[in-house]
Amino acid sequence: MLSIRRRELLQTMAVSVAAPGLARAAALTPRTVETIVVIGAGVAGLAVANRLKETGRLVIVLEGRGEPGGRVRTARAPFDDGLYGELGAARVFDTHFYVQHWVSALGLNLVPFSPNAGAALFAVGGRRLRADDPGAGAALFPDLRRDERGLTPAALTNKYLEGLPADLGEPLADAATYARWAPFDRVTWPDFLRQRGASESAVKLLTMGADSRAISALYILRQIMMHRDGRQYLKIEGGMDRLPRALAQPLGNDIRYGCTVTRIDANLNSVRVTFRKDGKDEIVAGDRGVVTLPFSTLRNVAMNPPLSPLAREMVTTLPYRPVTRFLLQTDRRFWQTQQLSGAARTDAPAELWDASAGQLSVRGLLSVTAGGTPDVQARLAALSGEARVRFGASIAAAAFPDLQGRFQKGITQNWAEDPWARGGFAVFYPGQLSRWGAALGRAEGRIHFAGEHVSPWPGWMEGALWSADRAFNEILG
Ligand SMILES: Cc1cc2nc3c(=O)[nH]c(=O)nc-3n(C[C@H](O)[C@H](O)[C@H](O)COP(=O)(O)OP(=O)(O)OC[C@H]3O[C@@H](n4cnc5c(N)ncnc54)[C@H](O)[C@@H]3O)c2cc1C
Known part of the structure; x- marks a missing residue:
């Protein structure tokens, strides 16, 4: 309701x-x-x-x-067979009302973001495990406590979010509400998990895919709670730039x-x-x-x-989070023959998905989102052109080693270097939402x-x- x-x-x-x-x-x-x-x-x-x-x-x-679109940018070149992928916004939740309004008002369609078939992967410390394997967490993080083992990341997150105020998921908040939420804004997300009793291994498991070491717990909690009714990711048919x-x-x-x-x-x-x-x-x-x-x-x-x-x-x-997106074309969607979806989270940290899902071609397009950590930014700064794309492929290969023989071409978008963006998107450090939240955009x-x-x-x-x-x-x- x-x-x-x-x-x-x-x-x-x-x-x-x-x-x-x-x-x-x-x-x-x-x-x-x-x-x-x-x-x-x-x-x-x-x-x-x-x-x-x-x-x-x-x-x-x-x-x-x-051209219009800003950080909504679809890349069609240099890919074959009409394949395209997203350099910025790639997916929306089925609860994103404003997006759905505009998409339908403009005669566009939303379609499922990812394939229904196949499992996602975790890749940590050179090991890869299917995310649907109930033992994956414990296998990748042997130091998980007994009460944390066997829980999926979602169940583990719920364990440490139990009893939080439900209004953290309400989009609109006034100064009094931000004052009430201030305790969540005094700590980073990993420290919040520790405070709630998570082991170091659980913190690592729950923060995979993106670097949240400096990020306010309140910011992450708002993201989780505001999307808790979301059941499915969607994307715009034909490309987000439409x-x-x-x-x-x-x-x-x-x-x-x-x-x-x-x-x-x-x-x-x-x-x-x-x-x-x-x-x-x-x-x-x-x-x-x-x-x-x-x-x-x-x-x-x-x-x-x-x-x-x-x-x-x-x-x-x-x-602003300094995000880099790599799009990597492959000669086949080789992950499908292994009953994998093409999605993965790695300890690079990086998040991957099959950007070609739903598109007509035997070739595949893997999307890799990385950055946010100084080491990745430093590596990127030292590279250019093809070397950057190969760096992206090496990040992806941690999850999909077969990529090495299947990779054909790719492109990179480093949003921190883009003069019109100078970063991927806004994030908040501890104290900033309490101080600014009610006044943002006044x-x-x-x-x-x-x-x-x-x-x-x-x-x-x-x-x-x-x-x-x-x-x-x-x-x-
Ligand atoms: C890597 C990445 C992944 C993302 N993933 C998703 C996702 O999956 N789903 C989702 O919903 N959102 C995602 N986003 C966020 C989404 O792209 C943004 O929230 C949205 O596009 C922002 O729109 P905007 O109009 O606020 O800003 P912008 O799109 O940045 O628009 C601002 C415009 O101002 C222009 N501009 C800047 N400076 C000047 C200047 N001095 N003079 C004139 N013009 C200027 C820019 O060129 C730009 O066109 C992602 C963003 C990035 C970078």
Whole structure:
């Protein structure tokens, strides 16, 4: 059953998003037409621009790249047989309401993310075990305590989450709620597990696949609890970039590509945005601005007047996970003959999946997501081009040794090096959510904020789309 908070959230959505006809009926008269400058053509910026345009407002979307989508990016080249894979957002939960709304409104389809058949793998210290083997945890981590052995990772997580406040899974939270949750925000996720009684081996098992050593337990708990009703991962048929492309289509020339925003001036009545295009500075003016840039790039944009001290602190210090994605084409989906799904978690740490699932080709495409640890970043920094791809293949080979003979070609996207992202997605260190949570993305005068990082779903398109709706409602008043 939906909780009251969740129901309220969906009702707001139903009024503001699912009824474009109503919005059009309330269109402004020409004399009062507002111009809104939207900065960034990722899914947050595109969604808010669509909503605003539907009300009759003028929108100008400024985007640094030459195409829409930001961190939603599908790679089709250099792969054969029409294969494609995701360099950024790859999957959504079946509970991601905002994504599902936009996908169906734009005539796109969601399909299962992974194949139904085959087991996932764990690869630790040179050993590989099937995740569906009940003894896998104990075999890989012989020091697991007796009461931890034989439990699947999900059951082990539940063991250490028992009795936590259920409202940790509510998307919306005010300052009082963050104050109540503060104890979870004083420790890192591994330390929280230790406090709850997990053995060192259980901590290792539960933190496989991604480095969480510096990450706040509150951030991870929110991610787990907000997705606890999720039953299935889904993906957009034909590639995730079909969503931003479909969102960009109605905006046409309202989107100006190749425009790097460098400065935002605002006063009581208007905003002026300075951007660099083809080596020259240009300015556009509007009544309001919606800033959707990741804080990792917004920190390089001059703001006049300066943001409030708390907002400035967030913009300058919000951490971003330095993620790298490798896509590796193979001549066959060799894992299928071993009754494996192509998914794996390794102690690199890395997460793998079969990006070719559901696509027509005998060839396969393995997706490898790594990074977040200084050693992986240092290795990547020392490599370029083909050597990077081979490094990705060596990470994958820990789970799939047969890859060595089957690998054909691949590509790499290191998000920390991407000048328009400077990191993968926002994460939170201890103390940051308690201090910032209730204020994240609060409007500053005529400047509104949107983007995954100012939402209850950091790191998800769901959050970016939710934040677009919030900015839209703020502007509508
Ligand atoms: C490796 C990786 C894996 C992910 N996996 C998933 C997943 O499986 N599922 C999921 O739902 N989400 C996932 N995400 C997160 C998802 O991609 C983001 O939450 C979402 O795309 C963010 O959208 P946005 O509009 O907030 O930001 P962005 O997409 O970053 O949009 C901001 C835009 O601003 C532009 N920009 C930046 N600086 C400037 C400037 N100075 N001037 C002008 N333009 C500028 C950028 O080019 C960009 O287009 C993943 C992200 C990464 C990196």
